[in-house]
Amino acid sequence: MSFAKAFHGRLFASGSVTRSKPVHKMDMPSFKWPKAEFPAYQYPLEDNETANKAEDARCLAIVENLFKTWHCPIAGVIIEPIQSEGGDNHASAEFFQGLRDITLKYGAKLLIDEVQTGCGATGLLWEHERYNITPPPDLVTFSKKMQSAGYFFHDPEFIPNFPYRQFNTWCGDAKNIILAGAICQEAHDNNLIASIKATGDYLYPELEKIQAKHPKTFLRLRGKGKACFIAFDMPSPEFRAKFLSTMRANGVNIGGCADVGVRLRPTLAFEKKHAKILVDTIEKTLTSLEA
Amino acid sequence: MSFAKAFHGRLFASGSVTRSKPVHKMDMPSFKWPKAEFPAYQYPLEDNETANKAEDARCLAIVENLFKTWHCPIAGVIIEPIQSEGGDNHASAEFFQGLRDITLKYGAKLLIDEVQTGCGATGLLWEHERYNITPPPDLVTFSKKMQSAGYFFHDPEFIPNFPYRQFNTWCGDAKNIILAGAICQEAHDNNLIASIKATGDYLYPELEKIQAKHPKTFLRLRGKGKACFIAFDMPSPEFRAKFLSTMRANGVNIGGCADVGVRLRPTLAFEKKHAKILVDTIEKTLTSLEA
Numbered sequence: 345m346s347f348a349k350a351f352h353g354r355l356f357a358s359g360s361v362t363r364s365k366p367v368h369k370m371d372m373p374s375f376k377w378p379k380a381e382f383p384a385y386q387y388p389l390e391d392n393e394t395a396n397k398a399e400d401a402r403c404l405a406i407v408e409n410l411f412k413t414w415h416c417p418i419a420g421v422i423i424e425p426i427q428s429e430g431g432d433n434h435a436s437a438e439f440f441q442g443l444r445d446i447t448l449k450y451g452a453k454l455l456i457d458e459v460q461t462g463c464g465a466t467g468l469l470w471e472h473e474r475y476n477i478t479p480p481p482d483l484v485t486f487s488k489k490m491q492s493a494g495y496f497f498h499d500p501e502f503i504p505n506f507p508y509r510q511f512n513t514w515c516g517d518a519k520n521i522i523l524a525g526a527i528c529q530e531a532h533d534n535n536l537i538a539s540i541k542a543t544g545d546y547l548y549p550e551l552e553k554i555q556a557k558h559p560k561t562f563l564r565l566r567g568k569g570k571a572c573f574i575a576f577d578m579p580s581p582e583f584r585a586k587f588l589s590t591m592r593a594n595g596v597n598i599g600g601c602a603d604v605g606v607r608l609r610p611t612l613a614f615e616k617k618h619a620k621i622l623v624d625t626i627e628k629t630l631t632s633l634e635a
Numbered sequence: 636m637s638f639a640k641a642f643h644g645r646l647f648a649s650g651s652v653t654r655s656k657p658v659h660k661m662d663m664p665s666f667k668w669p670k671a672e673f674p675a676y677q678y679p680l681e682d683n684e685t686a687n688k689a690e691d692a693r694c695l696a697i698v699e700n701l702f703k704t705w706h707c708p709i710a711g712v713i714i715e716p717i718q719s720e721g722g723d724n725h726a727s728a729e730f731f732q733g734l735r736d737i738t739l740k741y742g743a744k745l746l747i748d749e750v751q752t753g754c755g756a757t758g759l760l761w762e763h764e765r766y767n768i769t770p771p772p773d774l775v776t777f778s779k780k781m782q783s784a785g786y787f788f789h790d791p792e793f794i795p796n797f798p799y800r801q802f803n804t805w806c807g808d809a810k811n812i813i814l815a816g817a818i819c820q821e822a823h824d825n826n827l828i829a830s831i832k833a834t835g836d837y838l839y840p841e842l843e844k845i846q847a848k849h850p851k852t853f854l855r856l857r858g859k860g861k862a863c864f865i866a867f868d869m870p871s872p873e874f875r876a877k878f879l880s881t882m883r884a885n886g887v888n889i890g891g892c893a894d895v896g897v898r899l900r901p902t903l904a905f906e907k908k909h910a911k912i913l914v915d916t917i918e919k920t921l922t923s924l925e926a
Contacts, residue, residue, distance in 0.1 A: 354801075354802075355646055355647065355648065356646065356647040356648035356651075356666075357646065357647035357664070360647075365799075367797060367798075367799050367800055368799070370797075370800060373648070373666055375647070375664055375666075506658060506661075507658075508656075508658050508659070509658055509661060510645075519810060519814075523810075
């Protein structure tokens with residue numbers, strides 16, 4: 345089972361659980377696997393607690409209903425801690441624990457895809473740690489930030505019970521392990537996870553000020569307390585396209601996600617001094633586009 | 636479409652066209668795609684021309700029948716120039732051209748998997764070149780020998796017609812390209828493809844002598860003229876297990892394929908002096924096992 349708007353990759357299995365854009369799946373054979381719904385919250389969170397709790401309950405009911413009605417047992421559930429390609433959609437600890445409880449009830453495995461969120465980007469080594477999922481997920485995937493096209497760690501019970509069930513000549517790629525090790529060492533020696541967390545703690549209130557000043561063009565700011573894993577929405581795809589290209593013309597390379605989202609994905613070395621440039625450039629760009 | 640005994644990998648798409656061992660596919664979801672038969676020749680080839688021609692015709696008829704009767708159009712055919720995991724099974728130029736003609740007749744693409752055969756191992760840069768397939772295959776895959784988990788080259792018409800149809804953050808991996816370039820340079824500077832061809836031209840007649848001397852235990856020698864991409868069969872899986880372990884005890888690491896095959900897969904740096912050690916060790920091992 346995966347979730348609407350999820351992105352887990354483009355191969356035939358990962359593509360079968362990817363639900364973000366039609367272009368990702370065009371002409372691709374696909375397994376018919378169940379699709380649930382990921383919570384869509386109203387922001388700011390503190391003003392919308394009741395509505396967002398109801399949204400959690402609605403989405404969990406869809407998950408459980410799929411388990412009850414699918415034509416065969418569902419082996420596992422794969423989910424991003426924060427849906428990224430799908431629009432930087434966040435969910436609560438209650439939602440993740442509820443999901444975990446349903447997987448336990450129906451004997452399914454819980455797979456967490458940390459390709460975008462993992463390796464420190466949200467101020468934690470793994471974003472799923474924030475939600476105290478109990479017991480922890482059965483399998484966690486990560487990738488590019490550790491210089492590989494695919495890593496994972498998992499519960500010991502996943503160790504294959506026969507030789508050659510999981511094997512190829514390419515298992516273990518020393519040069520990528522060396523690179524991943526060097527990346528971890530650099531992050532450790534320079535306290536980069538604490539640093540990106542501090543940058544985010546500075547940046548988020550600055551973006552809240554922009555949201556207060558530009559309430560018609562800078563919407564649904566989200567990612568508070570999650571380092572610089574921050575996103576906001578624009579009023580339309582057309583406005584976003586202009587915003588992104590003007591930001592670039594003004595010297596800041598920044599990307600979109602889903603239809604109207606703008607997401608920040610700086611490296612761990614992104615500091616307060618860089619965040620100031622970002623804030624000033626967003627302010628300048630919005631002011632010029634509103635003029 | 637793929638062929639019985641084929642091995643193309645273990646992911647969900649490549650696994651769906653892999654047909655070698657049950658352990659490779661155990662508990663793996665799989666697409667139901669058509670399976671044809673790869674020729675099974677009698678050896679030595681020069682004494683079995685009529686039977687082997689009939690085998691080509693039988694296998695091509697199965698291919699064409701699948702095209703005619705499959706419930707939907709078949710998009711492509713994937714095949715190894717020499718089936719490797721499946722037992723070092725060779726096929727003729729006539730078979731490959733016949734297969735090419737059928738793909739053209741039914742508008743399907745021809746994909747050649749050169750993961751084992753490519754990059755010089757058979758004395759040609761690409762083994763499929765030996766068969767003068769006309770027009771050439773539409774897509775060729777290769778991999779480990781060029782230090783990557785997956786490369787391919789293809790007809791220009793395969794270039795995606797929309798942005799993002801084929802894309803990920805990991806496209807292009809500079810360090811692997813550098814390694815692949817260094818491997819090619821080394822092979823080029825040292826004439827390694829000509830060298831491995833010369834080693835095979837020395838080795839094959841030596842193995843024919845062994846076959847003549849051990850007609851009950853050393854069977855179906857094959858791979859003549861294909862450098863050191865040579866294999867032979869043993870009389871039973873049990874005998875082969877003993878042979879492989881005794882060879883290792885005698886200092887030569889050598890591997891099996893399929894049920895009773897033994898295959899040679901030396902590096903391009905394998906020379907006559909190494910081949911002599913191999914021949915002497917096979918002779919010594921067979922003599923001891925027959926005693």
